[in-house]
Amino acid sequence: KRNVLIIGAGGVAHVAAHKCAQNNILLGDIHIASRTLEKCQAIIKSIKEKDSQRSAGRLQAHELDALDIEATKALIRSTNSQIVINVGSPFLNMAVMSACIETGAAYLDTAIHEDPAKVCEAPPWYGNYEWQRRDDCRKAGVTAILGVGFDPGxxxxxxxxxxxxxxxxxxxxxxxxxxxxxxxxxxxxxxxxxxxxxxxxxxxxxxxxxxxxxxxxxxxxxxxxxxxxxxxxxxxxxxxxxxxxxxxxxxxxxxxxxxxxxxxxxxxxxxxxxxxxxxxxxxxxxxxxxxxxxxxxxxxxxxxxxxxxxxxxxxxxxxxxxxxxxxxxxxxxxxxxxxxxxxxxxGSQAISYTAGVPVVAAAMLIADGVWDVGHMANVEELDPKPFIDLMNRMGLxxxxxxxxxxxxxxxxxxxx
Ligand code: NDP
Missing domain, CATH: 3.30.360.10 (Dihydrodipicolinate Reductase; domain 2)
Structure with a gap:
């Protein structure tokens, strides 16, 4: 089993947490961390109401400013999380990725990093941010799967x-x-x-x-x-x-x-x-x-x-x-x-559902080794067959x- 830390407590995090709980056999403890603690607690309440039969693992809410890399690293370590599902705002990506590279946890997200001060950037957008850390992921042997929601994903x-x-x-x-x-x-x-x-x-x-x-x-x-x-x-x-x-x-x-x-x-x-x-x-x-x-x-x-x-x-x-x-x-x-x-x-609408299920499917493929590639990858660089098959069984x-x-x-x- 691999413990999961979910960053963010919005619509996509809500679905991701439910899906992690439904797949507790592969994914162990589920930690939800966001700026507002109450939102994390509300997700846990929803899981307990809807998935009570299935979720046997530990569910815990944490207050975190994910822009604070040291605080995120400390939380990854104290919760013994091996997989981080970053479904907070896209402004957080590079900070959360740094915390993963420095602790060795696998990193997943569903959108490209954005700088709040910049509106229109030169393509390819990944080249401005995530891909600059490709070598660091490889050196650390960290699996980082970028943009694994529905679109991208x-x-x-x-x-x-x-x-x-x-x-x-x-x-x-x-x-x-x-x-x-x-x-x-x-x-x-x-x-x-x-x-x-x-x-x-x-x-x-x-x-x-x-x-x-x-x-x-x-x-x-x-x-x-x-x-x-x-x-x-x-x-x-x-x-x-x-x-x-x-x-x-x-x-x-x-x-x-x-x-x-x-x-x-x-x-x-x-x-x-x-x-x-x-x-x-x-x-x-x-x-x-x-x-x-x-x-x-x-x-x-x-x-x-x-x-x-x-x-x-x-x-x-x-x-x-x-x-x-x-x-x-x-x-x-x-x-x-x-x-x-x-x-x-x-308890979510379809836009959140279609983004939250794939990121958990990817986490499960990391947990069972199939997608645990030990470097950074965009989804089209990975074998799509087990991913599509797994989602068929998960509701997408x-x-x-x-x-x-x-x-x-x-x-x-x-x-x-
Ligand atoms: P929401 O805006 O509902 O949730 C974002 C969450 O991030 C909030 O809980 C917010 O906390 C939290 N957050 C923001 N800043 C910080 C911070 N500094 N530290 C900790 N937590 C923080 O977004 P969604 O759930 O709708 O989307 C999540 C991600 O998924 C986004 O990146 C979005 O672009 C992406 N997405 C991808 C899709 C796809 O198909 N690929 C489809 C839909 C979304 P608080 O509420 O306290 O402010």
Whole structure:
């Protein structure tokens, strides 16, 4: 058994903690550490209510400022944690990774590091932060798996699997992310508004003909007809996974498309044009200094509070095009996740669920040695088959749609 330290106590941490508890046979004690102790305690309460039959291990809440590397190292040591699941804000990554390298614990996260002071950085984003510590991980023999949520994460594994299994040559991977759910609120973001808006206010990078291309947000739109959720309008969006897949997979075109309703775009555009998404402080007539984006965050619904009333489904997948035996080939590998079912199982909405399950699947693959590689890796550098199979058993089922029809994907069986 390997003890796990979860950093952060937001939506994704909530799901990750539940999934660790459900898989206590491999993952031992579960420690949850975040800035606000009460949020860690609330997660433990939820586990005790929902998973009481299964969770036999120790569950403990800790107050931690994860930017304090020494404090994080001390907690890793005192809890004897061998695996750290970092699902706090992306501002914490480099600090938490340092603590892992210095203590020898395995490191997992679900997003690229961000510097709060910088909005638009040069691609590939991993090159500005995580990859700079590649050699240190290798020297310390530390397994660090980057971006192992759904997107980034599972979609990277889908790309790897498609290339290895269905194609001689791949021309393009279009990652399509549709949330066809409804939370019933006037306007809300599905995760931290600050992080969410940063994603849409900077340059949209896409990988086209083997080069980075700069686009503007909402400049390119495309309607996709996806399984279960049907026709949806999406927009070319900048996203983490392009920054590693472009390097690690030999594919000339990789793009990310996110579904947006007109209402979201209207509200977002008004907020942006008024300057309310700015991170630059302004001074009010009363002499108060405020950061507009922080004010917007404070008045929007807490993303976690959306879960109880969320209905509908998400559909996220990779549409891969290329050639097999000289003939054109097209394959869609995807997952459908239901908001209500996620809530019934672990008390979270599907966006958190689809990110929280993969990171725990990865922790389990480290615990049983399959992914315990002893160096830093992005998901597409690892064998996708055990990962996809394990998630099928954990509640995130992968399907494939190709010329043969639509079916559940069992990678180890298909390639046997
Ligand atoms: P939340 O904003 O809900 O949670 C973030 C947590 O981090 C909060 O509990 C916060 O504590 C904690 N935190 C922030 N700063 C510190 C600090 N200095 N020390 C300790 N804890 C801190 O985020 P989500 O759960 O929605 O997302 C978590 C991560 O997952 C993010 O990196 C996000 O980008 C990523 N993500 C990835 C997805 C994927 O598919 N790959 C999908 C969705 C999210 P407090 O509440 O006290 O402020």
């Amino acid at each position: 599972v979609v990277n594994a889908y790309g790897r699997y498609a290339i290895d299994t269905y194609f001689d040559q791949v021309e393009s991977i279009d990652i399509i992310d549709i949330n066809a759910g409804s939370h019933g609120r006037y306007f809300a973001t599905n995760f931290d508004p600050e992080i969410n808006f940063r994603e849409f206010t900077s340059t949209v990078w896409s990988w086209e003909r083997g080069k980075w291309k700069a686009n503007a947000m909402f400049e390119h739109r495309h309607e996709w007809d996806m399984p279960v959720v049907g026709k949806n309008t999406t927009y070319l969006t900048g996203h983490d996974e392009l920054h590693s897949m472009s390097k690690n997979l030999d594919v000339p075109n990789i793009r990310f498309w996110m579904g947006f309703g007109e209402h979201y775009i209207n509200v977002f555009t008004v907020l942006k044009n008024l300057g309310l998404l700015s991170e630059q402080p302004v001074r009010t007539a009363e002499g108060l200094e405020v950061v507009p984006l922080k004010v917007v965050k404070a008045i929007l619904p807490d993303p976690a509070s959306l879960a109880p009333n969320y209905t509908g489904k998400t559909c996220i997948g990779d549409l891969v095009k290329g050639k097999k035996n000289g003939k054109p080939q097209e394959v869609l590998i995807y997952n459908i996740c239901d908001h209500k079912e996620s809530f019934q199982e672990v 089922v992968t399907r494939v749609r190709d010329a043969q029809g639509d079916r559940i994907l069992h990678p180890q069986r298909e390639s046997a």
